[in-house]
Amino acid sequence: MSNWADLTTGKRIKHLRGSDLTQQGLAEAAGLSLALVQKAEQDRGELSVGSLLKLTHALNTDVSVILGQQAPRRATSQDTRAALRRLSDAVHDSALGGWDGIEEPSTVAELAAAHERVCAAYWQGAYGELSELIAKVLLEGGARYGHTSGHERERLGSLLAGTYQFASSAAILLGQRDLALSALTSARRLAEDSGDAVLAALVESTLSWIYLRSAKVPRAIAVAERAALRIEPSFSKATNPQLLGYGRLMISAAVAASRNGDAASADDYLSQAHAAAARIGHDVAQYGTHFGPTAANTEAVGIAVALGNHGRALTLASRTQLPGSIPKLARNRYRLDVALAQCAVGLHDQAADTLIEVALDAPEWVKHQALPGVIGKRLAKVSTARVRNISELIGMPLIA
Template sequence: MSSWADLTNGKRIKHLRGSGLTQQGLADAAGLSLALVQKAEQDRGELSVGSLLELAHALNTDVSVILGQQAPRRGMDRGDRAALRQLSDAVHESALGEWEGIDDPSTVEELGEARDRAWDSYWASDTARVSSYASKVLMEGQARYASATGSERERLGSILASTYRVAASCSNGLGQRDLALSALTSAKHLAGNVGDPVMTALLESTLSWIHLRGAKLPRAVAVAERAALTVEPSFGNGSRPQLLAYGRLMISAAVAASRREDRSAADDYISQAHAAAARLGRDEKLYGTSFGPTAAKAEAVGIHVALKDYGRALELAGQPEMKKLPKFTSKVARNRYRLDVALAQCAAGLHDQAGDTLIEVGLDAPEWVRHQALPGVIGKRLAKASTSRVRNIGELIGVPLIA
């Protein structure tokens, strides 16, 4: 049998479906039409992002596996698997109170610094460091939280909630939905005790993403919309944390709506996100989350790409402020945005520009790009113009883009 990367998308879907699941069964499980599944397996036409998500979820796999960038059941290397085990142990044991042996836990200040480093590592796509820092905070933080009182207990509760959230985000990114939900459950319990509505709202944005990755698109929209109502700033009187959380939730809702190809809802949500960003006036970070005018526009590019509105995506990307993202923009966010731009450039026939953008991503984040699905999508579209250049790009960035 050919290597997984050499197969077409249709053959991969058929292989993943196997003999125990009919095309109709796959269509029913994915909530798609039988005709669409048949066309997909015959490689007739291009699948939308939403359809890819639905198929991947129904096949218990990831979009990158369907696109040939990861072989089935081998998406994580040994380092990621070890980090995930450490993170899983910390999430469960800390929540269960099994922190015996921690006689001298770190101070609140030290735990806060470790929490910040966990988030920095997450946005640098460094799973091992996320696991190391988050495990330290969860185990030592819970040990100290058990006997803390007053303001110290409140500070620890906030630090722990934020750390469980980064654990949930990391787990979800690795396809470990159950672990992500377990971590988020602990985070929501702590945030409720602290009484921080902004933190609680941001936890809901993570839950929305978990539903999005699980192809539960209506729930992803509903969760984000419901949470936004709890922190919606009144006209001219919203705090900066409220504006940040509200804007980020509107982005979550817009992303999920765009994957459902609901243009009207996506446009409405992204409009509200832009309004919140304008009131903020500048990009800021809070609890590991960034939002502001530039972040909103970067996210809007991806949303318009999902809606196949490539002209609007390129119009936004061409604005002067988008040429230089804020200094604190993470490597992951920066390159995810660039991949969206490359896809829009490709769709608009700007093949040379799309290839150059893809090279920028591969050179800036060589490890991260290997685990992304979009380079494969872009590569196949660019190959229609020049297979030799696509092969050269693949060799340069270390990612096989075409067979």
């Protein structure tokens, strides 16, 4: 695609509409005539402010994007843009107290069940469903939270904190850093108010991840270390939630240290994560996160890749068995690390097959990952034609 700012407004509208929405569909969604949409895409005449706002809403984007002041995120589909808009509205409206239209919010039990569905949707990469569920919990839970007290308030606070945390994680995956930080600010406040030390620590783990994705590696390490110290367990007496929270924070620190090229620190942190996983003895899922021997092993592969130890990464991978219970996103993030290691040691056919498996298993999620492009460029050095065939098969450009 040409430089976004150099395109005409009509071409920007056409690009945002994409192949999944017809001109008639856009006209109906915006409440405009088909003739007006056609004229807009052909740059015939000036759009009124009202028409521009209606098109913006129908395309689930911002006026600045249509006007060329801000480029859209690469490979973001119409459905994903709609999910992001719902996510943003839910996070900000709930934080600001936007309870309009909520006459009788769901019960705490119903909201708890919705939160469980939030967890499942996140780990499946189902962003449309996820954004709808997050909106339900945040808006209805927030409306109820202001009128409760005692145990019910604490329970609601924990549910809301966990849901804001998922909103933050989804936002950072979809490239929306500011939205992720906004959601996490609310999550942190509610987690601290709930008095749940493990939940508060896991919120900090998400913050560490945001800093890592923002290339603020020392801060990512510091946040994870500080939070881990607050809940550092006595391994002989620790509960599974404490071990899960501590182990996850040690993994956060290890991953960040590996991105900084600090192999010694990464190994130290990782050994603590392995110890916590061994103490639990099996994979567990609590607080909407997964931890145990599988997580420690798969993360060790990614850390070895980041440190350039590709042979070791593949050796570790050969010893790692993925149980059926591993979430889709965790499974495919691990596979991308394996594909990168395969590529680095010259196993190009295997790397290509692994990349195809990931893209077909999680087609929307993979579009928002950086590693497929890295792998594609390395494979292109061997066979550009093969990479173009892969791109066509998975519906995602890997090279320009």
